[in-house]
Amino acid sequence: MHRNIFEEDHEIFRDSVTKFLQAEVQPHLDRWLEAGIIDRELFQKAGEQGYCLMWADEAYGGMGVHDFRFEQILIEENAFHGDAGFGLSLHSRLCAPYIGQLGSEEQKQRFLPGCISGETILGIAMTEPGAGSDVAGIRTMAVEQDDHWVLNGSKIYISNGINGDVFIVAARTVPDHPHGVGLFLVERGMAGFTRGRNLKKLGLKAQDTAELFFDSVKVPKANVLGDPRKGFYYLMQFLAEERLIVACGCVAAAEAALRITIDYVKERRAFGKAIAEFQNTRFKLAEMRTRIDAAQAFVDRCVMDHNEGKLTAEVAAEAKLFTSELEGWVTDECLQLHGGAGYMDEYPISRLYANARVSRIYAGSSEIMKEIVARSMGLDPRRGSA
Numbered sequence: 149m150h151r152n153i154f155e156e157d158h159e160i161f162r163d164s165v166t167k168f169l170q171a172e173v174q175p176h177l178d179r180w181l182e183a184g185i186i187d188r189e190l191f192q193k194a195g196e197q198g199y200c201l202m203w204a205d206e207a208y209g210g211m212g213v214h215d216f217r218f219e220q221i222l223i224e225e226n227a228f229h230g231d232a233g234f235g236l237s238l239h240s241r242l243c244a245p246y247i248g249q250l251g252s253e254e255q256k257q258r259f260l261p262g263c264i265s266g267e268t269i270l271g272i273a274m275t276e277p278g279a280g281s282d283v284a285g286i287r288t289m290a291v292e293q294d295d296h297w298v299l300n301g302s303k304i305y306i307s308n309g310i311n312g313d314v315f316i317v318a319a320r321t322v323p324d325h326p327h328g329v330g331l332f333l334v335e336r337g338m339a340g341f342t343r344g345r346n347l348k349k350l351g352l353k354a355q356d357t358a359e360l361f362f363d364s365v366k367v368p369k370a371n372v373l374g375d376p377r378k379g380f381y382y383l384m385q386f387l388a389e390e391r392l393i394v395a396c397g398c399v400a401a402a403e404a405a406l407r408i409t410i411d412y413v414k415e416r417r418a419f420g421k422a423i424a425e426f427q428n429t430r431f432k433l434a435e436m437r438t439r440i441d442a443a444q445a446f447v448d449r450c451v452m453d454h455n456e457g458k459l460t461a462e463v464a465a466e467a468k469l470f471t472s473e474l475e476g477w478v479t480d481e482c483l484q485l486h487g488g489a490g491y492m493d494e495y496p497i498s499r500l501y502a503n504a505r506v507s508r509i510y511a512g513s514s515e516i517m518k519e520i521v522a523r524s525m526g527l528d529p530r531r532g533s534a
Contacts, residue, residue, distance in 0.1 A: 149441040149444065149445070154221075158217055158218065158221060165199070166225050166228075166229055168193075168197055169225055173190070173226075173229070173230040173231060173234065174229065174230075177230075180231070180233065181231075181233075181353045181354050183354075184346050184348070184354065184356065185346060185355075185356040186231075186235075186311070186356070188311045190266075191236070191239065191266035191267075191269050192266040194236055195265040195267070196265075198211055199222060199240075200236070200266050201239075201240045201263055202218055202219065203248070208256060208260040209261045209264040210260070214455075215455060216389075216454050216455050217451060219237060219240070219396075220451055222236065223237055223396045224396065224400040226400075227397060227403070228400065231354050232355070232401065233353060233355035235355055239263070239270045241393055243270035243272045244270055245386060246316050246331065246382070246386065247259050247316075248260065250373040250382060251373060254370065255333070259333070268313045268314055269311045270308065270313070270314055270316070271314075271316075272315065272316045273315045273316065273317040274303070274318045275303060276301070276303055276304060280513075281512050281513055281516045283318070283380060284326035284327060286318055286320050286329055288301025288303065288318070289301055289321075289323070292321070292376070295369055296366045296368050296369060297330070297332060297366075298364055298366060298367075299317065299319055299340075299364075300362055300363065300364060300365075301319065301362050304360075305357055305359075306357065306360050307356075308356060309346070309359070313335065314334070314335050314336070315333070315334045315360065316333060316373065317332045317333075317334045317360075318330070318331055318379055318383065319362075319379075321376050321379070326380075328377050329377075329379035330373075330379045331372070331373040331376075331379040332367045332372055332373070332376075333367070333371040334360075334367060334371070338366070338367070339366065340362060340363040340364050340366070341360070342361045343358045343360050343361065344358050344360075344361065345359075346358055350505055351499070351501075351503035351504070352502075352503055352506060353502075387512070388460065388464040389454065389459075390511050391461075391464040391511055391512065391517075392454055392459065392464050392467060392468075393511075394468050394471075394510070394511045395447050395470075396451070397507070398443075398472045398474065398475040399440060399443045399447050399475070401479070401503065401507075402436075402440050402478040403444070404496075405479045405482040405497060406437065408482070408500075409482040409485050412486055412495075413429050413485055416486075416487075423485065432481055432485065436482075440474070440478065443471050443474050446466075446470065447467055447471060450464065462520055465516075465517040465520040465521055466517070466521055469514055469521065471507075472508045475504045476505065476507065476508060479497065479500050479501040479504040480504075482497050482500075482501075483501045
């Protein structure tokens with residue numbers, strides 16, 4: 149399907165990203181998958197190319213590029229030529245905007261240059277053992293003192309958990325109010341801040357994921373983002389872009405799975421002919437092609453709406469729901485077409501299949517996405533059906 153949202157500058161950028169990933173990711177990927185973590189120097193190399201925080205103002209060392217299509221290209225090419233475990237968009241577009249939009253001028257000057265260069269790696273710490281999609285259920289506490297806040301609690305399943313240098317930590321600041329949450333910048337080396345082991349996972353093997361612990365961590369008031377009692381609303385504010393990022397990644401991963409499967413079925417033979425010659429194979433691939441094209445058209449429209457400030461949280465939820473479910477279905481069908489080979493880690497489809505499973509969980513589960521969409525249709529159980 150012809151995609152008409154990209155211009156010449158975007159295609160030049162895409163070519164440069166492809167070459168970067170082929171040179172800096174592919175030769176090391178097997179080692180990173182085995183180790184369960186990417187070399188942090190990869191972020192610095194991405195920073196040297198201008199790929200980190202492209203939206204940041206030139207005053208901090210950024211490029212001042214707000215066109216989301218460039219980030220979309222990074223996400224897509226990482227799916228085709230890199231690895232989903234490389235948390236570059238997590239760093240640049242999920243975490244850094246909290247500093248860029250909520251941070252004081254002093255905070256921007258202190259943190260953004262290192263984030264742009266890739267020397268400072270970011271993570272966001274929202275999820276807790278008893279509070280995933282339910283942000284109002286956060287139990288990590290922050291108590292205000294004279295010139296600082298005292299942070300106690302823990303977070304789990306935190307991406308960039310080992311490599312991360314600065315974490316945006318959501319903590320309860322108003323005990324008797326479900327939305328009384330603050331956002332705190334917790335830095336590597338702060339007394340009382342520790343992290344657990346690199347967690348073993350079904351997929352995203354190269355993505356370091358850890359539990360974070362806060363034992364009476366003194367966080368200076370200079371490290372508080374915005375109003376320390378309005379963090380819940382800040383988190384909601386950034387969720388639309390987060391879900392758009394996931395949607396871009398999901399449809400790109402589905403496309404990657406389809407491409408490698410087409411190549412495989414043309415070469416693999418059974419009963420004297422290529423698997424691609426069987427009607428079942430051709431029909432399955434045709435259905436995948438159609439659904440992926442439909443999803444891509446939807447996501448591309450969302451990207452353009454986002455560029456214009458028109459993407460709503462409800463439509464972003466639709467995109468995340470549709471594409472994450474699509475990714476799961478496509479990777480499953482593609483693995484089936486690989487037969488026994490698809491179950492072997494040496495074949496990329498095995499990795500894509502395992503990676504796909506979390507897409508229906510993180511950034512809001514499919515069930516949460518359905519709830520958001522249903523409420524946008526006037527189907528809110530809190531208000532009755534009348």
